[in-house]
Amino acid sequence: MIDLKFLRENPDVVRASQKGRGEDVAIVDKVLASDDAKRAAITEFEQLRAQQNVLSKSVGAASGEEKVALLANSKELAEKVKAADAKRAELEATALSHAMVISNILDPEAPIGGEEDFVVIEHVGTPRDFSSAGFAPKDHVELGKLLGAIDTERGAKVSGSRSYYLTGVGALLEFALVNYAISRSYYLTGVGALLEFALVNYAISSATKAGFIPVIPPVLVKPAAMEGTGFLGQAAENVYHLEKDDYYLVGTSEVPLAAFHMDEVLDGAKLPLRYAGYSSCFRREAGSYGKDTRGIIRVHQFDKVEMFSFCKPEEAKQEHQRLLQWEKDFLNAMEIPYRVIDVASGDLGSSANRKFDIEAWIPTQDAYREVTSTSNCTEFQGRRLNIRYKDSDGTKAIATLNGTLVAIPRMIVAILENHQNADGTVNVPAALQPFLGMTRFELV
RNA sequence: GGAGGGCUCGCAUAGCGGCCGAGUGCACCGGUCUUGAAAACCGGCAGGUGAAAGCCUCGUGGGUUCAAAUCCCACGCCCUCCGCCA
Incomplete structure (x- = not known):
């Protein structure tokens, strides 16, 4: 909002600014008028209030008949104060609503005019001459497809138009861009954010080495993806739903990763297909009030960062063990004590037929707390999402499995608490040091 | 989703409906003393708005009352305990 004091003192500047923007100029006088009315009402109210304060004090001090008389006076005054206060509140609201209409005051150096009236400040670089190079440039969509970097078709399938997956080098490019940008704005108090980037980079680079295709999926998905992965059953109350558009915010990238191949028949010879998805996750946490606040x-x-595998049903059990091993590798690299549990039936998600959790030791809670979880969904999701594979035996439903490689906040909790020193500094696990460029987090 | 406790001037606390915009301790600032420091003692010490008088602010918003930090209602946040998650 603009500064009303400035407006009072420089109405012409504000008028000129409004005019330059092509916006309502008359509003300036409207605001001035309502501001005057407001200020008068405030003064009136405050004067009455001052009287009331004085009178009130004398009521407290008085007694007997004198008090009765004063009370009658006070009562009358209280009515006036109330009325004046209501008027003040009303005029304040009016003045505010008028003032909110005015746009920010233009920098006098900003060019005046519409979209066409921009001023070019400089040209940097020379547009490349493709014709002399002898070929016509392809657009990013085509290149993205050729490089396996951008997938807008599957984006549309899972999340509608204007959605996309970044896969393979596309995802790696995002990480590189982020890292380059971050490395240029490095400062020590940002170690929390840096730790996230380090964890993600470590996770993605180890997953890539293990043959996972890195993916940055959409986090906004259509109902089919949510339903197909089994999140609209019991878990529905924990899911954010955007009613106006009938989109869901995913609670895990498992959803867009599974739906990536929705309604497809995969080549059996290429299985297992493994993806490592990095995304934000959204959870309502309904029904967890008062816990872990x-x-x-x-x-x-x-x-x-979530691992996701598509494989043949007969290989699923083995694949599940592999996912668990990668999770353990990660915890080992973070040098954090943990235990692995075989989750009991009543605690399985609706899609899973078996689940292993890794729980990291959290010293201040004197307990092991869940940091990763890997589920074998066998062909359950595959059927719901209509994903099959084809080999010499014919076309069959595919098995899917998922596992957490790293859930950032909980891993940050585990690292900070387990690797702290007496003075509050924290040692960085060796595996992260190359990604952080430091061996210890210092006090700010 | 449910039960209980809390939210006051940087921190910690006190606070009977009027004598409370608010006491005390610590911290902080200034001074006395001291070669210097500590200790002790003296003084100061929340913010907003307004030219000023004044008005407003005790988590936020309502209400009761002549008068609310104090009573009532709603909400927010924090803490403790039970059924779900990375």
Whole structure:
């Protein structure tokens, strides 16, 4: 909002600014008038209030008949104060609503005019001459497809138009851009954010080495993806739903990763197909009130690198063990004590037929807390999402499995608490040091 | 989703409906003393708005009352305990 004092003192500047923007100039006088009315009402109210304060004090001090008389006076005055206060509130609201209409005051150096009236400040670089190079440039959509970098078709399938997956070098390019940008604005108090980038980079680079295709998926998906992965059953109350558009915010990239191949028949010879998705995750946490409200153990939004496998049903059990092993490798690299549990039946998600959780030791809670989870969904999701594979035996439903490689906030909790020193500094696990460029987090 | 406790001037606390915009301790600032420091002692010490008088602010918003930090209602946040998640 603009500064009303400035407006009072420089109405012409504001008028000129409004005019330059092509916006309502008359509003300036409207605001001035309502501001005057407001200020008069405030003064009136404050004077009455001052009287009331004085009178009130004398009521407290008085007694007997004198008090009765004063009370009658006070009562009358209280009515006036109330009326004046109501008037003040009303005029204040009016003045505010008028003032909110005015746009920010233009920098006098900003060019005046419409979209066409921009001023070119400089040209940098020379547009490349493709014709002399002898070929016509392809657009980014075509290149993205050729490089396996951008997938707008599957984006549309899962999340509608204007949605996309970044896959392979596309995802790597995003990480590189982020890292380059971040490395240029490095400062020590940002170690929290840096730790996230380091964890993600470490996770993605190890997953890539293990043959996972890195993916940055959409986090906004259509109902089919949510339904197909089994999140609209019991888990529905934990899901954010955008009613106006009938989109869902995913609670895990498992959803867009599974739906990536929705309604497709995959080549059996290329299985298992493994993806490592990095995305924000959104959870309503309904029904968890009062639990873990402290800190970042349980939050509405967090980032996570999730592993996802498509494989033949007969290989699913083995694949499940592999996912678990990668999770253990990660925890080992973070040098954090943990335990692995075989989750009991009543605690399985609706899509899973078996689930292993890794729980990291959290010293201040004197407990192991869940940091990763890997589920074998066998062909359950595959059927719901209509994903099949074809080999010499014919076309069959595919098995899917998922596992957390790293859920950022909980891993940050585990690292900070387990690797802290007496003075509050924190040692960085060796595996992250190359990604962070430091061996210890210092006090700010 | 449910039960209980809390939210007051940087921190910690006190606060009977009027004598409370608010006491005390610590911290902080200035001074006395001291070669210097500590200690002790003296003084100061919340913010907004307004030219000023004044008005407003005790988590936020309503209400009761002549008068609310104090009573009532709603909400927010924090803490403790039970059924779900990375």
